[in-house]
Amino acid sequence: MIRNRMIQFKNRLFRINDEEPLSKLSLCVIIALDLFILFVVFRGLSDHTRQLTSPAEYVPYECREVFIHHTWTQASRISKLQNLVLSDYNNYSYQYTSRFEPSRLQKMHPVCRDFFAKIHAVAGDKKILELFKNRGRLVEKKNQFTSGFKQSKDVYDTSLLENIAEKDMDENNLPSISSSMKNKGRQIENLNSQILNIEKALNARDKIKDLWAFIQTNDSGRRGLLVKDLKKFEFRYPFKELLWQLLFLLPLFIVFYFWNVRSVSKDAKLQILISAHLIVISAIPIFIKTLEVVLDLIPRHFFKKFFEILKALHIIAIWHYIVIIGSIGFALIAIYIIQNKIFNKRRLQLKRLTKGQCYHCGKKLPPNADSCPFCGADQHRNCPSCDHRTFIAGEYCINCGKDIQ
Numbered sequence: 001m002i003r004n005r006m007i008q009f010k011n012r013l014f015r016i017n018d019e020e021p022l023s024k025l026s027l028c029v030i031i032a033l034d035l036f037i038l039f040v041v042f043r044g045l046s047d048h049t050r051q052l053t054s055p056a057e058y059v060p061y062e063c064r065e066v067f068i069h070h071t072w073t074q075a076s077r078i079s080k081l082q083n084l085v086l087s088d089y090n091n092y093s094y095q096y097t098s099r100f101e102p103s104r105l106q107k108m109h110p111v112c113r114d115f116f117a118k119i120h121a122v123a124g125d126k127k128i129l130e131l132f133k134n135r136g137r138l139v140e141k142k143n144q145f146t147s148g149f150k151q152s153k154d155v156y157d158t159s160l161l162e163n164i165a166e167k168d169m170d171e172n173n174l175p176s177i178s179s180s181m182k183n184k185g186r187q188i189e190n191l192n193s194q195i196l197n198i199e200k201a202l203n204a205r206d207k208i209k210d211l212w213a214f215i216q217t218n219d220s221g222r223r224g225l226l227v228k229d230l231k232k233f234e235f236r237y238p239f240k241e242l243l244w245q246l247l248f249l250l251p252l253f254i255v256f257y258f259w260n261v262r263s264v265s266k267d268a269k270l271q272i273l274i275s276a277h278l279i280v281i282s283a284i285p286i287f288i289k290t291l292e293v294v295l296d297l298i299p300r301h302f303f304k305k306f307f308e309i310l311k312a313l314h315i316i317a318i319w320h321y322i323v324i325i326g327s328i329g330f331a332l333i334a335i336y337i338i339q340n341k342i343f344n345k346r347r348l349q350l351k352r353l354t355k356g357q358c359y360h361c362g363k364k365l366p367p368n369a370d371s372c373p374f375c376g377a378d379q380h381r382n383c384p385s386c387d388h389r390t391f392i393a394g395e396y397c398i399n400c401g402k403d404i405q
Contacts, residue, residue: 013276030277037281041252045285048248053107055237059230060099063112066215067226078199079139081211082132085123089133111226118211128205135198142191145184242293246286253282295323349393359393 062084065071072080088098097104100120105113122128202208260275310316349359358365360377371378380389383397383404390397390404397404 013273013280030273033274034277034281037278038284041249041282041285045245045248045289049241049245052241052244055230055234057104057107058233059109059112059226060116063109063115063226064230066115067111067223068230072215077212077215078135078202081119081122081208082136084119085129085132086136088123089129109226109229111222115214118207118214122205122207122211125205125207128202128207131198131202135195135202138191138195138198142188142195145188145191238293238296242289245289249282249286249289253279253286256282350395353391353393359391 062080065080084099088100100116100123105116105120108116203212256275256278260272260279263271263275307316307319310319352359352362356365357363358372358375358377358379361372361375363372363374365372365379370380379392381392381404382388383390383400383402385402385404386397386400388397388399390399394404396402
């Protein structure tokens with residue numbers, strides 16, 4: 001029963017009906033439609049999935065840096081804060097969404113939400129924003145002078161070594177290079193002084209003082225809570241993401257399936273062809289997304305210890321080798337079962353006999369042909385019971401009805 005349905009469905013993919021096979025040009029049109037629909041499905045799936053809160057949105061990278069990894073030190077925190085404060089100012093693309101949008105803040109962990117709310121308050125202060133803009137310009141200028149200073153120093157060192165090696169070389173270049181280096185050095189020192197003054201002014205602002213106090217609060221329980229909630233969220237997210245994606249994919253699959261059933265009942269040949277292809281197209285992302293979840297969860301949750309050992313020994317490739325070998329083994333078993341249990345040679349011969357085809361090569365036989373005109377195989381033999389001619393591929397004699405196998 002299942003085998004017959006599979007055969008019927010396969011025929012619907014490549015034939016309009018038994019008398020009218022699908023032309024190559026029509027097949028190209030169908031494949032083009034399949035690819036386009038598949039692209040639209042994955043595009044829609046991506047847009048649909050983005051509505052779901054991801055781990056990166058729940059605990060953003062900057063929040064992890066501050067409260068989990070503690071990388072915002074006194075030496076670096078102004079620079080890191082500047083990147084966040086000027087993020088809206090430096091990004092003016094129409095596709096850019098502010099990090100301080102209420103919808104994005106609402107998705108965050110409470111600790112991260114408070115952290116970004118305080119940064120938003122800092123960014124909303126025009127005087128503070130202007131100080132950060134000035135600091136950004138000075139830092140950029142300083143970096144340019146620092147790069148030029150390094151280049152001048154490299155040229156000076158090279159020229160000095162050459163003069164030591166060859167006394168007759170022109171030594172007039174050295175004083176000019178040295179003067180240029182000293183000039184750049186003074187400019188760098190001046191820029192450093194200006195940057196330092198701006199940082200002192202920034203640190204004196206009440207909103208930034210409040211932010212530093214919030215960050216520096218010695219609350220080990222806050223880090224533990226954040227880590228615990230993040231781990232729990234990351235464990236649940238793949239299941240939640242799959243269910244969310246199935247909410248988008250399953251309705252498409254169901255609609256195409258019932259369209260195919262209705263088309264078959266009405267014998268609408270062209271609709272049967274299109275809907276059969278759409279069933280396959282809608283099933284592909286369902287299979288892929290389910291497989292992604294399985295491959296992600298098996299190593300990271302169900303074989304966590306084994307996976308950690310592989311990572312510690314830097315032999316994580318072994319896991320992928322195991323997956324590849326396992327998939328090959330599964331495919332071999334599946335093919336063996338299909339070929340020997342479902343579509344075995346004997347079944348194939350009987351199927352060809354019912355269609356008037358050569359049991360050996362499968363080509364259509366002329367009426368009353370005793371041998372195949374394409375491969376030369378005899379189609380008849382003598383019955384062991386009545387000695388009359390009967391079909392080789394048959395199970396019973398066409399004359400006496402007795403078993404000939």
